[in-house]
Amino acid sequence: MYQIRLCLLLFLSTIFSLQAQQPKKLNSSEIYEAVQKLNVLGSVLYIAAHPDDENTRLISYMSNEVKARTAYLSLTRGDGGQNLIGPEIRELLGVIRTQELLGARRVDGGEQRFTRANDFGYSKHPDETLEIWNKDDVLSDVVWAIREFKPDIIINRFDHRTPGRTHGHHTSSAMLSMEAFDMANDASKYSSQLELTQTWQPQRLFFNTSWWFYGSQEKFEEADKSNMLSFDIGTFYSTKGSSNNELASLASSQHLSQGFGRLSQRGSQQEYIEFLKGEPLDDTNDFFAGIDTSWNRIKGGQAIETIMSEIENNFNFVNPSAHLPQLLEAYKLLHNLKDEHWKTIKTKELKTIIEACAGLYLEVSATRPHASPNSDVELKMEVLNRSNSKINLVSYNLSTLKNGISKNMELPTNQRLNFEEAITIPNNMAYTAPYWLNTQSTLGMYHVEHQDLIGLPETPRAVFVDFNLTIEGTPITITKPVVYRYSKPDKGELYRPFEIIPEVSASISNEVFIFENDQQKEIEVTVKAGRDAIDGFVQMAYPNDWSVYPQKQKIEIANKGDIQKVVFTVIPPKGKSEGLITPMVNVNGEFYTDELIEIDYAHIPFQTVLMPSESKVVRLDIQKRGNNIGYIEGAGDVVPESLRQIGYSVTVIKPDEISPENLSNFDAIVVGIRAYNIVEELKFKQKFLLDYVKEGGNLVIQYNTNRRLKVDNLAPYELKLSRDRVTDENALVRILEPNHPILNFPNKITIQDFEGWVQERGLYFPNEWSEEFTPLLASNDKGETSKEGALLVAKYGKGNYIYTGLSFFREFPAGVSGAYRLFANLLSAGKEDKTQLKN
Ligand SMILES: [Zn+2]
Numbered sequence: 064m065y066q067i068r069l070c071l072l073l074f075l076s077t078i079f080s081l082q083a084q085q086p087k088k089l090n091s092s093e094i095y096e097a098v099q100k101l102n103v104l105g106s107v108l109y110i111a112a113h114p115d116d117e118n119t120r121l122i123s124y125m126s127n128e129v130k131a132r133t134a135y136l137s138l139t140r141g142d143g144g145q146n147l148i149g150p151e152i153r154e155l156l157g158v159i160r161t162q163e164l165l166g167a168r169r170v171d172g173g174e175q176r177f178t179r180a181n182d183f184g185y186s187k188h189p190d191e192t193l194e195i196w197n198k199d200d201v202l203s204d205v206v207w208a209i210r211e212f213k214p215d216i217i218i219n220r221f222d223h224r225t226p227g228r229t230h231g232h233h234t235s236s237a238m239l240s241m242e243a244f245d246m247a248n249d250a251s252k253y254s255s256q257l258e259l260t261q262t263w264q265p266q267r268l269f270f271n272t273s274w275w276f277y278g279s280q281e282k283f284e285e286a287d288k289s290n291m292l293s294f295d296i297g298t299f300y301s302t303k304g305s306s307n308n309e310l311a312s313l314a315s316s317q318h319l320s321q322g323f324g325r326l327s328q329r330g331s332q333q334e335y336i337e338f339l340k341g342e343p344l345d346d347t348n349d350f351f352a353g354i355d356t357s358w359n360r361i362k363g364g365q366a367i368e369t370i371m372s373e374i375e376n377n378f379n380f381v382n383p384s385a386h387l388p389q390l391l392e393a394y395k396l397l398h399n400l401k402d403e404h405w406k407t408i409k410t411k412e413l414k415t416i417i418e419a420c421a422g423l424y425l426e427v428s429a430t431r432p433h434a435s436p437n438s439d440v441e442l443k444m445e446v447l448n449r450s451n452s453k454i455n456l457v458s459y460n461l462s463t464l465k466n467g468i469s470k471n472m473e474l475p476t477n478q479r480l481n482f483e484e485a486i487t488i489p490n491n492m493a494y495t496a497p498y499w500l501n502t503q504s505t506l507g508m509y510h511v512e513h514q515d516l517i518g519l520p521e522t523p524r525a526v527f528v529d530f531n532l533t534i535e536g537t538p539i540t541i542t543k544p545v546v547y548r549y550s551k552p553d554k555g556e557l558y559r560p561f562e563i564i565p566e567v568s569a570s571i572s573n574e575v576f577i578f579e580n581d582q583q584k585e586i587e588v589t590v591k592a593g594r595d596a597i598d599g600f601v602q603m604a605y606p607n608d609w610s611v612y613p614q615k616q617k618i619e620i621a622n623k624g625d626i627q628k629v630v631f632t633v634i635p636p637k638g639k640s641e642g643l644i645t646p647m648v649n650v651n652g653e654f655y656t657d658e659l660i661e662i663d664y665a666h667i668p669f670q671t672v673l674m675p676s677e678s679k680v681v682r683l684d685i686q687k688r689g690n691n692i693g694y695i696e697g698a699g700d701v702v703p704e705s706l707r708q709i710g711y712s713v714t715v716i717k718p719d720e721i722s723p724e725n726l727s728n729f730d731a732i733v734v735g736i737r738a739y740n741i742v743e744e745l746k747f748k749q750k751f752l753l754d755y756v757k758e759g760g761n762l763v764i765q766y767n768t769n770r771r772l773k774v775d776n777l778a779p780y781e782l783k784l785s786r787d788r789v790t791d792e793n794a795l796v797r798i799l800e801p802n803h804p805i806l807n808f809p810n811k812i813t814i815q816d817f818e819g820w821v822q823e824r825g826l827y828f829p830n831e832w833s834e835e836f837t838p839l840l841a842s843n844d845k846g847e848t849s850k851e852g853a854l855l856v857a858k859y860g861k862g863n864y865i866y867t868g869l870s871f872f873r874e875f876p877a878g879v880s881g882a883y884r885l886f887a888n889l890l891s892a893g894k895e896d897k898t899q900l901k902n
Pocket residue numbers: 112113115116230233
């Protein structure tokens with residue numbers, strides 16, 4: 064039973080994602096294109112590692128010009144990158160990028176698939192990638208994608224033969240594709256999948272090459288292309304009024320969280336694919352050569368082809384409903400097909416065409432955007448036949464009810480019918496949440512319990528309505544998810560998915576609380592009601608050696624959606640310690656420990672995500688000298704807030720405020736990440752910063768990249784930046800100068816201070832420096848030479864110049880205590896004598 068249900072959901076999910084914002088209604092040209100596409104039975108699977116890796120020109124060409132079923136398998140959801148449009152990172156960024164990919168596919172016509180691989184951040188080599196991912200699990204998911212999607216050809220974005228030349232995830236995607244190509248048809252491989260699907264042999268595997276992989280246009284022109292196919296992907300689609308590459312640019316521009324908004328392109332453009340393995344090519348320049356992509360490839364297809372070709376060749380753009388009798392004839396023939404794979408795909412396509420030709424408007428909107436289990440919701444249905452065809456509404460089935468509701472009424476032409484139903488959300492209904500976040504993940508993998516869900520872009524919607532119709536006597540069921548349709552005076556009509564949320568959720572203001580001494584802090588918890596009349600209490604879970612009071616705080620919230628804030632006092636232990644605090648909301652004896660996070664951007668559908676509500680509390684063993692820190696902002700980091708958490712007074716200095724008088728007020732000046740790459744004014748202010756050091760100041764500069772530096776004199780002495788980085792956050796750190804004051808005052812730094820670091824050690828380390836600099840630390844990734852540029856210190860005049868590529872900006876928000884201790888030492892440099900005098 065479970066299997067059948069999930070198969071149905073699998074089928075539904077793609078319709079719903081099309082309708083995520085505003086339900087798509089096809090016009091005549093789009094119906095015509097859908098008819099053309101219905102007549103092609105070929106499939107292409109494009110494989111790469113991240114959202115934005117995919118070549119949308121090629122995906123759009125395959126989908127719109129070749130009219131093949133085309134999907135992009137992105138091994139990851141892009142969780143590890145940076146977010147240029149908001150605060151979401153990690154899992155939440157993965158949710159945004161998943162939706163951006165779906166947005167891109169709505170534009171280029173492709174479908175979207177994933178594996179369980181977690182984007183853990185930059186990786187230099189596939190060996191490292193495949194060790195952090197569970198290689199066998201990711202390979203299993205690629206095999207699963209091939210067996211489920213059943214592509215005729217596979218196209219890799221990256222070259223499997225050049226490990227180390229690009230991101231390790233990239234090369235891994237191509238290597239896994241190569242392996243999976245040979246495995247998908249082998250029943251002895253991942254055989255448990257075969258309870259749900261069948262083996263499959265793709266016919267050819269290609270690599271989507273370009274001059275970029277050859278270093279230059281010239282080198283690519285000289286390259287041997289005998290094993291390559293090339294085609295012009297600049298096709299102009301008159302039915303769309305758009306060129307293929309214009310569509311592709313629009314699709315890429317959906318990746319807004321990565322800053323991919325771009326100008327459109329059009330006109331002739333060559334694309335290349337290199338044959339890697341499978342059935343040899345013939346001399347026709349056709350990647351499908353020898354593969355039947357017509358209805359003839361399946362038994363019983365010929366009769367459907369006869370009908371559908373007739374429609375395609377004589378399409379009535381003025382009145383597409385004239386084709387309904389033929390379409391319904393084809394629908395009946397489809398129903399009798401033995402080939403379940405194509406039957407499912409083509410039935411779905413044909414239903415969309417029939418619905419559009421009949422001008423059917425079917426919608427179910429809840430009167431509110433969400434509800435919690437066991438609560439009542441009103442649904443408003445709108446049913447409208449905008450054609451002259453004879454259409455009857457026999458009944459409808461609500462997914463939350465056992466029995467259908469009988470209607471037996473004719474839908475008169477263009478006469479709207481409205482129905483209302485009140486439903487109760489079942490007590491055991493799961494909350495709306497991305498399925499891959501339902502259980503604890505590891506650094507390299509998401510955990511997904513049910514094989515059926517693996518690969519799906521989204522969790523299938525649980526609340527939907529089946530409309531059971533007859534169209535000209537032919538029974539046909541059309542399924543619609545429940546949506547929330549509303550309007551805003553300044554925006555017009557809007558849609559949101561209807562969601563199931565918990566009765567209550569709670570959140571804590573910060574993800575990390577740092578305690579620099581044993582003084583207590585007040586921590587605010589916000590409780591949000593998912594239903595009316597919430598009455599209960601909140602208590603905190605906290606580590607043994609910590610204290611929290613009061614034990615309980617009462618909550619009473621009258622209206623759904625309202626919040627109540629309560630404050631707890633958290634007292635750290637005397638010595639260093641760290642752990643988690645979790646607010647637990649008790650309502651009617653039931654504990655709720657999740658935070659409800661809403662992701663609301665105009666370019667993607669509204670998303671709610673449930674995450675465990677918890678904050679890290681860290682009691683540091685830390686000493687500090689100096690208090691007044693000036694901060695010059697770069698590309699943006701949370702270093703100022705982090706330093707404030709440990710008691711520093713931090714003043715952000717605007718570039719035009721950098722003057723000798725102003726700088727002299729501070730005990731130390733910190734420069735934000737990439738400031739010398741993006742702050743134009745530093746060109747003119749660098750002199751003041753270096754003079755500040757000369758006069759006894761303490762300047763700490765965080766990483767910059769070596770491209771497009773705004774200054775020639777980054778340091779008072781020669782210092783050359785490189786691309787050296789240490790991406791393994793656990794890479795051994797060797798202390799080169801154990802007696803150097805910076806590693807001893809006021810905190811004694813040992814290798815224990817490099818435990819528990821996240822994501823990486825650091826990046827863009829200098830690789831050449833003059834003898835005035837002292838390198839303090841060395842580290843390297845596996846198989847690489849020792850990198851000694853992570854932390855460099857030089858005396859200049861009476862002060863200290865410090866350059867560091869260590870990733871403090873990542874470690875601080877993760878509450879890594881050693882990073883705080885080391886940074887306190889950087890800020891205290893040169894303060895030793897004064898302290899001794901005071902003592
Ligand atoms: Zn990538």
